[in-house]
Amino acid sequence: MKKISFAVALSLLLVGGISASADEVTYAGPGGLYQELMKKTTFDPAKTKYGLTVNLDNIKSIADARMQVQSGNPTWDIVEVPEQQCRSAEADTLFENIDYSLVPNAADLPDNLKGKNWIGGFTRYAMVLVWNKKTYGANPPSSWADFFDVAKFPGTRAMYNQPRMMAELTLLGDGVDKAKMYPLDVERAIRKMEGFRKNITVFYETYGQATQLLANGEIDMMALTNGRASAIAADYGQFAYTLNEGIADNGCLAILKGTKNPKAAMKALNAFIDREFQANIGAESTYGPVNPKAFDVGTISAEKMEQLPTYPPVLEKMLLLDAGWWAKNEVDVVPRWLRMMQK
Template sequence: MKKTLILTTALCGMAFGASAQEVNLLSWGGAYGNSHLEAYAKPFTAETGTAVNISDADNPATPIKAMVEAGNVTSDVASVEYADAVRLCDEGLLEEIDASALEAAEDGTAATDDYIEGGVTDCFVATDVYSMVLVYNDSQFEDAKPATPADFFDLEAFPGKRTMRKGAKFNLELALMADGVPADEVYATLETAEGVDRAFAKLDSIKDEVVWWEAGAQPPQLLADGEVSMAYAFNGRIFDAVQQDDQPFEIIWDGQIYEMEGWVIPMGAPNMDEALEFIAFSTAPANQARAAEFISYGPPRRSAAAMVGNIQGTEEPMGPNLPTSEENMTNALGSNLDFWVDYDSELNERFNAWLAG
């Protein structure tokens, strides 16, 4: 984990310089971390005078577990994937979050009723809906263009190396869809030994041509450098590379796997009151909508969806770029969060053994 920046804006320095209040936020860095900075941290500091110190990690769940178990907790709020939040909560490593402290929607609807299913649990409050998507470098395919999960595994028709996240999650589901399993049957298939074998057999077909990534910033860089022709990556990272760097990347929404990410509070957080205040502020509908204008992750609060405006700094609407937009959900798979809570350790052990073999 590396420290990336400390937020004490000029406003904070002038108006609240004597305040010792702070929130230590552990995020993911990159374009996603920037959305936390711009939509949440800066406005929170301006409104409350509480400084927000942002650090980043490849996966914040890992250092959170380590610091709590070591009894040396330095983070107050962390951004984690839903399955990690459930697992850490079950292990007693997270504080419970009082949902009644969350801001209601503008029409008075309670936050818990405003969220999509699973958006608020005992230890977790969702901030966004992201997805893993297939993407290709358009400059490397002059004629036929890949369009489906099956195409990602077709090295003959669509040559070039691939890059995939190092781990079982997402890859096993993708492999089954590419092998012809309908999206609504993927998890039932993965619950059988035969289904797991089938997924790994499909991964075997491209294993020698895969560059494995662990940090979300790696896939767009590998695509830009020409080291791979196709990637399996977070949609927001690809969106940012296209918008900010004018990269010729094309997202394949067919077969996207979407999931929630959100805030947790490590057990023993040093600034508990400020952490709760920050979570309530940042998950208000207007702030969730604002974050979606910086990176193409959909807000998990229903009332926030209609508030999302244009892509930051442009006149182009953000809506069509969100995983949750209707046209992008045609053949989408919702990550089965309960499945991964139950099988994460087992399948990652199998994946690591497969990778080493």
């Protein structure tokens, strides 16, 4: 047997170490149960299929990512934030441009989820109408027009205390065709809400508060995310919701400028949108996978598909939030909305 010299052995160890570190990235996401779901469905299997190790951290907003980049020594490689925030930072030097030759799975994504320096991921959720079945029995509300019809559907109501999504559902309730939603007619939405807000019992601040309002029996119908709506329907049995006219939005994934592992980060993006891992997400939750090919894998049951915001027959009934429009206009819309709320 040939002996290996110390120098050769050391060089092999160094090469091995470089290879291992090159396939290790740190992802910063919203944390909580969502991040646990991503670990189970995507990060853990990525180690086997792609030889990729994903370390986890939490991010509160894109401001955290900006601080990392400005430090000159970012400890995160990839961040997940709402698509609107990625679009707001699109022209900045915050993110690395994506080399799509290293992200072949992106070919599965629709074009509107492939930015210059970000991609859609991991999931899409929706703001939906949820109600108490004990209140409305066999004739429940089924649209935002019903939500605004207090004569036909009396009862207590709640909305999220922000214009984003609430403006869209207000306009849907006022008869605006979803195909003609953007650019938003903000003045029309404000006029509609000015006349209606006396019928809103609570403008909630967090989704946890919203869930508690339902559980306590304080609210008969509200606008709530489909994940929360699904959970409370399963836990309590007396609540139902519809994906019809849901307002769909998604997160985005981006690589921080100055990452020490750019190729590994590209490899990670590719793994994160793998159709098999995306199918795992759909099978394990009510988050909609952003990769449409996930529905062809065979992991998600036909019954479960009907609960997911990205399943094509469901998505056809929904409004896809225009994150680009909000990225450009939120700074103007929010003060106007708040002034209306304070009158």
